[in-house]
Amino acid sequence: MTHSSGPDEKVLLARAYLSAVVEPPAPAVIRLIEEHGAVAAADLVAEGEFPRDVAEEVEARRSHVSGARLLEHAQRCGVRLLGPEHDAWPGRHMAALARATDLGMEKLVAPVALWCRGTATEIFAEPSVALVGTRAATGYGENVAAELGYGLGTAGVGVLSGAAYGIDGAAHRGALAGGGSTVAVLACGPDRDYPAGHARLLGEIAERGLVLSEYAPGTPPRKHRFLVRNRLIAALAEGTVVVEAGLRSGAANTAATTDSLGNPVMAIPGPVSSANSAGCHELIRSNGGILVTGVNEVLEVVLGVGKAPEAGGGTPQRSTDGIDGNAKRVCDSLHFGRARHVEQLVLETGLPERTVLSCLTELEMSGLAVFGDEGWARCKQ
Amino acid sequence: MTHSSGPDEKVLLARAYLSAVVEPPAPAVIRLIEEHGAVAAADLVAEGEFPRDVAEEVEARRSHVSGARLLEHAQRCGVRLLGPEHDAWPGRHMAALARATDLGMEKLVAPVALWCRGTATEIFAEPSVALVGTRAATGYGENVAAELGYGLGTAGVGVLSGAAYGIDGAAHRGALAGGGSTVAVLACGPDRDYPAGHARLLGEIAERGLVLSEYAPGTPPRKHRFLVRNRLIAALAEGTVVVEAGLRSGAANTAATTDSLGNPVMAIPGPVSSANSAGCHELIRSNGGILVTGVNEVLEVVLGVGKAPEAGGGTPQRSTDGIDGNAKRVCDSLHFGRARHVEQLVLETGLPERTVLSCLTELEMSGLAVFGDEGWARCKQ
Numbered sequence: 179m180t181h182s183s184g185p186d187e188k189v190l191l192a193r194a195y196l197s198a199v200v201e202p203p204a205p206a207v208i209r210l211i212e213e214h215g216a217v218a219a220a221d222l223v224a225e226g227e228f229p230r231d232v233a234e235e236v237e238a239r240r241s242h243v244s245g246a247r248l249l250e251h252a253q254r255c256g257v258r259l260l261g262p263e264h265d266a267w268p269g270r271h272m273a274a275l276a277r278a279t280d281l282g283m284e285k286l287v288a289p290v291a292l293w294c295r296g297t298a299t300e301i302f303a304e305p306s307v308a309l310v311g312t313r314a315a316t317g318y319g320e321n322v323a324a325e326l327g328y329g330l331g332t333a334g335v336g337v338l339s340g341a342a343y344g345i346d347g348a349a350h351r352g353a354l355a356g357g358g359s360t361v362a363v364l365a366c367g368p369d370r371d372y373p374a375g376h377a378r379l380l381g382e383i384a385e386r387g388l389v390l391s392e393y394a395p396g397t398p399p400r401k402h403r404f405l406v407r408n409r410l411i412a413a414l415a416e417g418t419v420v421v422e423a424g425l426r427s428g429a430a431n432t433a434a435t436t437d438s439l440g441n442p443v444m445a446i447p448g449p450v451s452s453a454n455s456a457g458c459h460e461l462i463r464s465n466g467g468i469l470v471t472g473v474n475e476v477l478e479v480v481l482g483v484g485k486a487p488e489a490g491g492g493t494p495q496r497s498t499d500g501i502d503g504n505a506k507r508v509c510d511s512l513h514f515g516r517a518r519h520v521e522q523l524v525l526e527t528g529l530p531e532r533t534v535l536s537c538l539t540e541l542e543m544s545g546l547a548v549f550g551d552e553g554w555a556r557c558k559q
Numbered sequence: 560m561t562h563s564s565g566p567d568e569k570v571l572l573a574r575a576y577l578s579a580v581v582e583p584p585a586p587a588v589i590r591l592i593e594e595h596g597a598v599a600a601a602d603l604v605a606e607g608e609f610p611r612d613v614a615e616e617v618e619a620r621r622s623h624v625s626g627a628r629l630l631e632h633a634q635r636c637g638v639r640l641l642g643p644e645h646d647a648w649p650g651r652h653m654a655a656l657a658r659a660t661d662l663g664m665e666k667l668v669a670p671v672a673l674w675c676r677g678t679a680t681e682i683f684a685e686p687s688v689a690l691v692g693t694r695a696a697t698g699y700g701e702n703v704a705a706e707l708g709y710g711l712g713t714a715g716v717g718v719l720s721g722a723a724y725g726i727d728g729a730a731h732r733g734a735l736a737g738g739g740s741t742v743a744v745l746a747c748g749p750d751r752d753y754p755a756g757h758a759r760l761l762g763e764i765a766e767r768g769l770v771l772s773e774y775a776p777g778t779p780p781r782k783h784r785f786l787v788r789n790r791l792i793a794a795l796a797e798g799t800v801v802v803e804a805g806l807r808s809g810a811a812n813t814a815a816t817t818d819s820l821g822n823p824v825m826a827i828p829g830p831v832s833s834a835n836s837a838g839c840h841e842l843i844r845s846n847g848g849i850l851v852t853g854v855n856e857v858l859e860v861v862l863g864v865g866k867a868p869e870a871g872g873g874t875p876q877r878s879t880d881g882i883d884g885n886a887k888r889v890c891d892s893l894h895f896g897r898a899r900h901v902e903q904l905v906l907e908t909g910l911p912e913r914t915v916l917s918c919l920t921e922l923e924m925s926g927l928a929v930f931g932d933e934g935w936a937r938c939k940q
Contacts, residue, residue, distance in 0.1 A: 201909025238905045318830055401891040402884070447828030447840060449699055450852040459828060462843065462850045469843045469850065471831040510782040524619045528582025
């Protein structure tokens with residue numbers, strides 16, 4: 179991480195200390211830092227001089243944490259601390275959390291710091307999309323997540339996810355395969371390979387993207403930390419795509435947070451018989467989620483209409499495209515093999531003779547009809 | 560068909576004649592009938608006394624059709640003519656077509672008559688839903704169509720469709736299996752078993768529901784007639800569900816007509832990798848289509864919220880439901896086998912000791928935690 183202009187050691191120590199003292203979200207401590215600065219806030223906490231709301235957030239651990247030891251430990255495992263004092267801090271994204279806090283959503287408060295494994299903090303300056311979903315994904319869901327990750331990667335849009343099994347893993351892998359950058363936001367210290375089966379994947383992400391967390395190195399994962407973590411996934415992206423999710427899922431929580439932050443929520447449809455798509459369908463039905471079926475539609479939402487690359491294909495064309503309704507009627511009544519007389523066509527189509535005749539001319543010019551000794555027939559194209 | 564109060568023979572003859580002279584849609588002839596009545600309108604057409612716009616619609620066949628011969632033929636094949644003069648005429652639904660015509664949508668004009676095979680015209684008085692989709696359906700699509708047909712059938716809601724292979728057939732079969740009534744609207748005479756492979760199905764529909772068409776007995780199916788027919792499917796239902804459809808399909812046409820008539824359009828989602836669901840997704844994305852995943856959601860749309868029977872299941876419940884955030888945090892830090900001290904729990908959760916203690920009491924009362932000689936442990940429920 180090249181902190182072209184970074185804070186001095188005192189600030190790093192203060193942020194490290196405070197980030198490990200609190201169990202996020204910690205709105206009172208964030209307010210204390212805003213008021214006094216990180217260094218003074220850390221001193222106040224360490225010395226026990228703080229208002230009652232701060233006490234709730236710090237008294238359990240304030241005497242048990244050493245910022246210096248944490249920074250040493252972090253350095254040993256290749257993790258660095260990123261705070262608002264760094265140029266690389268994702269300030270634009272974190273401002274959305276601050277606004278939400280101001281609106282009374284205290285649980286969406288910004289983190290004290292971000293602990294980063296990897297150096298690609300330039301990711302924060304580029305657009306990125308969160309791809310989230312269930313761990314117990316189907317093959318369908320994993321395929322779609324990998325395709326989306328790949329497509330975003332090749333389009334130069336970052337992929338954010340949570341490194342879990344299932345959708346998260348497929349999304350990260352797709353992004354890496356597409357040559358794109360990807361960020362894993364963990365619910366434990368960024369040095370912990372969680373889940374264990376994704377140790378190698380996390381290593382690759384750290385090498386080419388970022389593995390980050392607001393939890394200090396060494397912090398184990400806990401259930402509630404996943405929900406708390408989700409706000410960072412929602413905040414760091416321009417929008418969230420739920421690929422597969424049950425009716426009650428962490429992904430639905432990330433989607434709700436995305437919505438609270440004013441960012442677009444997208445969802446991938448799936449079979450109505452799949453419980454793993456029920457959460458996606460519910461988002462589309464009741465919560466304003468945008469149905470998306472592929473990467474171009476996602477790019478349209480997050481970058482704006484027209485910014486997405488042209489889709490191949492488009493609507494299929496037919497040989498009778500461009501000829502009008504009456505001519506189509508006449509064309510329907512022609513046979514490929516057997517020729518027909520104009521009188522037969524008049525009776526069958528119910529069109530006046532002059533209309534049938536002008537339609538036949540039109541069809542002949544389009545190469546759809548041919549006139550021979552026996553009458554009119556349809557042409558193979 | 561018990562036409563408790565039906566029109567006299569002259570009116571039947573006139574409607575039969577006019578319905579076979581025109582190739583629908585025929586707005587000028589409908590206007591002529593409205594102005595002069597069916598009998599006088601038929602006389603004017605037969606005698607060649609009509610304005611130019613009527614000429615376009617009648618001159619090809621007016622000298623070749625006999626109403627009497629048609630009615631005889633119809634009787635022989637068990638088909639009866641239903642016109643606006645019959646009590647059983649679906650006037651409420653046809654009024655929607657008339658309104659659309661008044662608004663300039665001439666192609667959505669009402670039919671001259673409906674030729675019916677079967678007697679269950681009371682169907683028109685009950686709510687019904689159109690289930691439409693591609694002929695080349697997947698197993699998924701056919702299953703969903705059959706399930707919806709069955710569910711609507713058991714709920715006493717009629718199922719309208721077009722008797723084609725694929726989605727249509729599955730929808731009709733489901734409705735019959737559910738003991739419900741179903742209506743097949745054909746793009747050919749109602750005496751024609753089209754498609755041939757559905758001859759037996761059409762027989763069952765005629766026996767327990769209705770096979771109907773605006774095309775006189777004997778009329779063969781033609782491509783353009785399917786699109787023209789679709790407006791009747793859209794008009795006769797309270798709403799249309801597109802189960803599976805490609806980007807360019809007859810079902811999309813029925814959906815557009817449904818929307819023009821002011822009725823709700825619903826669509827079933829499917830895998831994004833299925834071309835057969837692309838039309839459904841497009842309806843939801845761009846055309847105001849309502850995503851529905853099952854019969855209860857369809858009933859909610861067409862009958863109104865709260866009218867649909869209660870869905871079984873609902874959101875899954877968990878043992879930690881109803882306990883608050885801090886208690887959940889503490890609960891996460893408890894182990895099932897190994898007991899832990901309060902001090903450990905304080906450090907790990909980052910919560911003040913008094914909060915941890917009150918949470919433990921709450922968890923103990925909920926049966927989630929137990930206190931023993933060694934400290935606190937999680938309880939199996």
